[in-house]
Amino acid sequence: MVAVHLWSSLTRFTDGARVVEVEAATVAEALKQLVETHPGLGPILDGGISVVIDGEMVPNRHTAIEPGAEVYLMQRLKGG
Amino acid sequence: MAKDEFREFKLVGTRPDRPDGLDKVTGRARYGADISAPGMLWGAVVRSPHAHARIVSIDPSKALALDGVKAVVTRADFPEGLTGEDWNLQENTIAGERALYDGHAVAAVAATSKLLAEEAARLIAVEYEVLPHVIDVDDAIKPDAPVIRAGAADASVPEGMPPNVVRYMDFGRGDVEAGFAEADLVMERSYKTEATHQGYIEPHACLGQLGADGKGEMWVCTQGQWYIRKMCTAVLGLDASQLRVTPSEIGGGFGGKTTIFMEPLSLALSRKAGGKPVKIVMSRSEVLRATGPTASASMDVKIGLKKDGTITAARAEFRMQGGAFPGAPVDMALYCCFAPYNLTNVAHVGYDVLANRPKCAAYRAPGSPMGAFAVESLLDEMCRALKIDPLQMRLKNAVKEGDKSSYGPRFGSIGLIETLEATQAHPNLSIKLGPNQGRGIAAGYWFNHNGETSVSLAISEDGTAQVSVGTPDIGGSRASIALMTAETLGIGYEDVRVNVVETGALGVNEPTHGSRATFASGKAAVIAAGHAIKEMCRRAATEWGIEPEAVEWVNGAAQPAGPNAGKHPPMTIAEIAGKMGQTGGPISGHHESVPEGVGASFGCHVVDVEVDPETGRTTILRYLVVQDAGRAIHPAYVEGQYQGGAAQGIGWALNEAYIYDDKGRLANPVFLDYRIPVASDLPMIDTVIVEVPNPGHPYGVRGVGETGITPPLPAIANAIEDAVGVRMAHLPMSPATVLAALKARG
Numbered sequence: 001m002v003a004v005h006l007w008s009s010l011t012r013f014t015d016g017a018r019v020v021e022v023e024a025a026t027v028a029e030a031l032k033q034l035v036e037t038h039p040g041l042g043p044i045l046d047g048g049i050s051v052v053i054d055g056e057m058v059p060n061r062h063t064a065i066e067p068g069a070e071v072y073l074m075q076r077l078k079g080g
Numbered sequence: 081m082a083k084d085e086f087r088e089f090k091l092v093g094t095r096p097d098r099p100d101g102l103d104k105v106t107g108r109a110r111y112g113a114d115i116s117a118p119g120m121l122w123g124a125v126v127r128s129p130h131a132h133a134r135i136v137s138i139d140p141s142k143a144l145a146l147d148g149v150k151a152v153v154t155r156a157d158f159p160e161g162l163t164g165e166d167w168n169l170q171e172n173t174i175a176g177e178r179a180l181y182d183g184h185a186v187a188a189v190a191a192t193s194k195l196l197a198e199e200a201a202r203l204i205a206v207e208y209e210v211l212p213h214v215i216d217v218d219d220a221i222k223p224d225a226p227v228i229r230a231g232a233a234d235a236s237v238p239e240g241m242p243p244n245v246v247r248y249m250d251f252g253r254g255d256v257e258a259g260f261a262e263a264d265l266v267m268e269r270s271y272k273t274e275a276t277h278q279g280y281i282e283p284h285a286c287l288g289q290l291g292a293d294g295k296g297e298m299w300v301c302t303q304g305q306w307y308i309r310k311m312c313t314a315v316l317g318l319d320a321s322q323l324r325v326t327p328s329e330i331g332g333g334f335g336g337k338t339t340i341f342m343e344p345l346s347l348a349l350s351r352k353a354g355g356k357p358v359k360i361v362m363s364r365s366e367v368l369r370a371t372g373p374t375a376s377a378s379m380d381v382k383i384g385l386k387k388d389g390t391i392t393a394a395r396a397e398f399r400m401q402g403g404a405f406p407g408a409p410v411d412m413a414l415y416c417c418f419a420p421y422n423l424t425n426v427a428h429v430g431y432d433v434l435a436n437r438p439k440c441a442a443y444r445a446p447g448s449p450m451g452a453f454a455v456e457s458l459l460d461e462m463c464r465a466l467k468i469d470p471l472q473m474r475l476k477n478a479v480k481e482g483d484k485s486s487y488g489p490r491f492g493s494i495g496l497i498e499t500l501e502a503t504q505a506h507p508n509l510s511i512k513l514g515p516n517q518g519r520g521i522a523a524g525y526w527f528n529h530n531g532e533t534s535v536s537l538a539i540s541e542d543g544t545a546q547v548s549v550g551t552p553d554i555g556g557s558r559a560s561i562a563l564m565t566a567e568t569l570g571i572g573y574e575d576v577r578v579n580v581v582e583t584g585a586l587g588v589n590e591p592t593h594g595s596r597a598t599f600a601s602g603k604a605a606v607i608a609a610g611h612a613i614k615e616m617c618r619r620a621a622t623e624w625g626i627e628p629e630a631v632e633w634v635n636g637a638a639q640p641a642g643p644n645a646g647k648h649p650p651m652t653i654a655e656i657a658g659k660m661g662q663t664g665g666p667i668s669g670h671h672e673s674v675p676e677g678v679g680a681s682f683g684c685h686v687v688d689v690e691v692d693p694e695t696g697r698t699t700i701l702r703y704l705v706v707q708d709a710g711r712a713i714h715p716a717y718v719e720g721q722y723q724g725g726a727a728q729g730i731g732w733a734l735n736e737a738y739i740y741d742d743k744g745r746l747a748n749p750v751f752l753d754y755r756i757p758v759a760s761d762l763p764m765i766d767t768v769i770v771e772v773p774n775p776g777h778p779y780g781v782r783g784v785g786e787t788g789i790t791p792p793l794p795a796i797a798n799a800i801e802d803a804v805g806v807r808m809a810h811l812p813m814s815p816a817t818v819l820a821a822l823k824a825r826g
Binding site: 009052054057072078 | 595
């Protein structure tokens with residue numbers, strides 16, 4: 001299982017959970033499961049987010065998630 | 081100072097001449113407005129004089145009657161049915177039913193001369209029905225504010241929020257109330273910053289050509305040619321690959337040239353004028369009225385502090401307006417504002433709010449300077465109240481590798497403590513100050529960014545190398561990439577030419593934004609050089625009749641890796657390249673990825689000011705920037721980035737602001753009234769490059785372009801309080817506002 005940390009205002013789509021556990025080996029699988037279990041997250045994820053695994057922003061959705069990894073969803077990061 | 085001092089480089093870390101220097105000082109460099117084409121027309125844009133108005137009708141007949149006027153376009157010439165950000169871009173390019181801000185484009189015209197196009201634009205009759213408008217973010221978030229666009233809120237906004245709130249976020253951890261209860265001092269303050277413009281010297285300029293067959297070309301001043309392609313083709317309903325976009329040299333961008341403004345208009349005019357190229361060059365007034373300023377912000381911050389300097393809890397609520405479209409960088413502001421501090425209890429709330437202003441664009445560390453202004457100002461005030469040294473307080477709470485960031489994920493290798501220690505050791509902090517003089521300190525943070533990156537490298541017949549990159553050079557990336565490539569190949573800096581190429585030459589590249597060019601294109605160039613080296617070793621091995629694995633690359637030559645590989649004299653890159661046509665053909669390398677391994681960057685600024693109590697004018701006496709670069713590939717450019725960030729931050733702090741009249745019209749759309757700092761306003765800005773190499777980059781690069789604009793806003797506010805005892809909570813801290821604060825204090 002992978003624990004995905006969400007920002008607080010998403011908890012209204014996850015029955016109040018700030019951390020959602022999913023069965024996933026890759027980023028893509030984790031995001032897919034999140035939407036399957038909590039459909040309200042779909043528009044948020046489709047709108048663009050950044051995924052951070054163990055402190056590293058991971059843009060590649062095929063990236064493997066190692067057991068015990070710390071996964072955070074963040075607003076899409078951009079710069080100037 | 082570097083952590084990996086055992087690594088030695090021949091070229092990385094040196095300061096060779098800039099590859100673009102001669103072109104720029106002789107006027108040979110070609111900027112956006114320098115591009116022309118045979119048969120070219122000139123475009124001019126009709127802009128709304130109203131902050132908010134329904135467009136009743138547009139009558140171009142008088143303009144079209146002029147001899148030499150070839151085309152007029154309105155929204156009717158653009159496809160319907162776009163959604164999301166594509167619709168936002170199209171609506172901002174040219175208004176549909178309503179003009180949403182002063183300066184919003186409503187029509188455009190192409191004619192055979194610039195003067196004729198401008199005259200024709202004046203003759204296009206637009207009838208407006210003026211609507212109520214709202215400018216200030218605190219007014220715009222009120223439930224009864226004029227509604228900019230119903231239904232614009234995304235899924236993040238809960239039911240029942242005011243109609244102009246289009247994005248909402250909250251995040252944090254711990255128990256902030258319990259944290260405040262632990263503190264010896266809890267303070268809460270409100271702060272405001274006004275919208276400021278990136279202030280690039282070169283106005284937007286482009287030359288667009290589009291035929292009836294849907295094939296087009298564009299020459300444009302931009303930070304990202306692929307973004308121009310993607311956005312223009314989306315707005316016009318074209319296939320992306322049919323538009324070829326070539327970037328010009330660029331006279332500053334700072335984030336403001338990562339999007340589109342009038343570029344689709346030039347293409348639409350060209351298509352309507354039978355495929356003739358159409359050139360549009362914005363005036364300064366158009367740049368200020370209609371291109372991306374940053375957001376304005378209204379911020380509440382509450383912090384708990386112990387007498388020993390420990391931060392026990394922190395809470396921030398930020399409201400930002402980014403114009404008439406979603407996109408104010410309130411998320412980035414919240415992520416960055418507490419990032420320097422190791423916090424157990426922290427909460428963030430953010431609102432992205434619409435107002436009748438131009439669509440904001442990215443501006444150097446988008447959002448971070450505003451957030452720093454609020455948090456670093458309050459921390460300074462609290463340090464004064466508890467008589468704590470502000471630098472020691474920052475050192476006590478500073479994040480380090482492995483700590484959880486205030487926004488959640490743990491930090492990798494970072495150099496905040498090293499940066500604060502270097503600040504502490506700097507002689508500027510020992511200089512005694514006189515009457516009405518004060519010293520201010522503040523820290524700042526930026527993530528840095530990677531992004532889609534594609535680089536190609538080709539070895540020439542004489543053993544020199546060309547590198548094709550897709551990231552326009554706005555801060556020295558060509559020099560830095562040449563240094564890293566030359567270091568890797570073992571050849572001279574002058575033997576590498578780095579070219580910024582058009583969209584047909586490489587895979588997709590994100591713009592030069594997020595301080596990413598030297599990190600991402602540089603990393604890709606090093607990997608590409610590695611591929612070329614591998615191939616050159618293979619060719620040498622074939623010549624020598626040994627296995628490729630038995631060959632190594634040393635000082636620009638292939639050589640046997642050990643005595644078992646046989647005795648062969650080194651084969652230089654020039655020797656290998658000179659006969660590549662007879663040994664298998666061209667030798668090149670390329671790399672495409674979204675490079676991982678981004679390294680975040682912290683900075684600390686110290687400013688000494690003198691405030692004239694009679695006029696309220698603040699003079700910058702001395703200014704120090706200390707920042708972690710990871711590795712400074714070309715230190716002179718790094719210093720330039722530090723100084724440039726500080727200079728822009730000083731302008732933001734002291735003078736710059738979008739000023740609107742009661743009709744919502746921008747009252748200062750020229751540099752005479754919108755006052756950016758000039759050289760005579762500033763002392764030489766001192767810099768210290770801290771080097772804590774980023775392990776995610778082959779040469780340790782973090783990216784240096786953005787962090788430097790983050791601390792100046794609070795550092796100067798803190799210095800003003802130190803000088804004359806007034807706390808400025810609303811930018812800019814112009815002579816008038818400082819004088820008013822002094823008078824109010826009595």
